[in-house]
Amino acid sequence: MTTPRERYRAQVRAEAMEKAWEQIAASGAPGLSLNAIAKQLGMTGPALYRYFASRDELITELIREGYGSLETAVAAVGEADVAALAGALRAWALADRQRYFLMYGTPVPGYHAPEDTRETARRIMDRLVAACAKAGPDAQSRALRAWTRLHGLLSLELAGHFSGMPVDPAALFESEVESLG
Amino acid sequence: MTTPRERYRAQVRAEAMEKAWEQIAASGAPGLSLNAIAKQLGMTGPALYRYFASRDELITELIREGYGSLETAVAAVGEADVAALAGALRAWALADRQRYFLMYGTPVPGYHAPEDTRETARRIMDRLVAACAKAGPDAQSRALRAWTRLHGLLSLELAGHFSGMPVDPAALFESEVESLG
DNA sequence: TAACTTCAGTGATAGGGTCTAACGCATGAC
DNA sequence: GTCATGCGTTAGACCCTATCACTGAAGTTA
Structure with a gap:
């Protein structure tokens, strides 16, 4: 049973990771920027920290x-x-x-x-x-x-x-x- | 024929690259910081730009x-x-x-x-x-x-x-x- | 020796990054 | 309808690269 909140969270996470793959393909792992991803998703940088504890955790994912x-x-x-x-x-x-x-x-x-x-x-x-x-x-x-x-x-x-x-x-x-x- | 200035330049460059290798060994190429190297050499960050045009040029070297x-x-x-x-x-x-x-x-x-x-x-x-x-x-x-x-x-x-x-x-x-x- | 040029190193600054903290505000729960 | 949860915001601390104008010392030349 998934709540609407959970589904929303999962979707934002998935979208963030999609953008992350694009960034990595374009400029490699060191060029990956949480800030840039957040902007692409239409939010400010710190908001992404609701979804990933850190840049490292995103990369691990x-x-x-x-x-x-x-x-x-x-x-x-x-x-x-x-x-x-x-x-x-x-x-x-x-x-x-x-x-x-x-x-x-x-x-x-x-x-x-x-x-x-x-x-x-x-x-x-x-x-x-x-x-x-x-x-x-x-x-x-x-x-x-x-x-x-x-x-x-x-x-x-x-x-x-x-x-x-x-x-x-x-x-x-x-x-x-x-x-x- | 090398002038004293040239010899000094060459030595600072060599020392910077030595510190760079240490940093890379410790934290990988993405963790290499011109600022940190400069501090280790007893100078401020911008001074290193007299010796390397950019971080990329140092890595190329x-x-x-x-x-x-x-x-x-x-x-x-x-x-x-x-x-x-x-x-x-x-x-x-x-x-x-x-x-x-x-x-x-x-x-x-x-x-x-x-x-x-x-x-x-x-x-x-x-x-x-x-x-x-x-x-x-x-x-x-x-x-x-x-x-x-x-x-x-x-x-x-x-x-x-x-x-x-x-x-x-x-x-x-x-x-x-x-x-x- | 005195004047001049070159150049190393400085602090200030712009603009980017990660990440934390405090705050508004909407959403879903009861 | 009230209320807690939690999303997204701005502000800010602290990194980074890189540029710029400036100081002062070193080397060059008259």
């Missing part, structure tokens, strides 16, 4: 949402093999670079992700392990290897480190996926 | 320095094989996590590294290609693969994504290096 969206993206491919899972990961990553980097990019010293995101991350990893298990023994370590290789490729591609090099990221990704099979 | 130090670290191993090169890379990365992420971490939308750092990066890559060439044909693509795999491993390790998992980063790195040989 975004990270939570990020892990959630990755989990659903991964779950959407079903009981698939590693290649399909890898493809879904890449598509999800390319859909929003800064979202990927918010989760897997430069860590902030002293910041620790909340426990539930670590659990989500573990569930995602379990999917990868399950996919690896269908292709042979030693699924755990093969999944770990798959993760590190795909992340290496993706993070360099998303950061633009291949630009100016004669590299086709998609082909490189495909060939690396094959190396996992 | 740090990135330049970072690429320089990686190049010398890589050059120090001489005409080595891929394994030695990889070991040097990991040691260099572990020596200062935030330095690694400043160069290979989350990109800032709209920011483009200056041309000379890209050249340095290319020279580093050439070393890797040369090392790969000693182990067989197709050195270019094998070097690229080595880079992405090692980066994936390193960036996840440095970001702490292995903590809480039963993973030995050093062993994982070693086994991945073997996969390249």
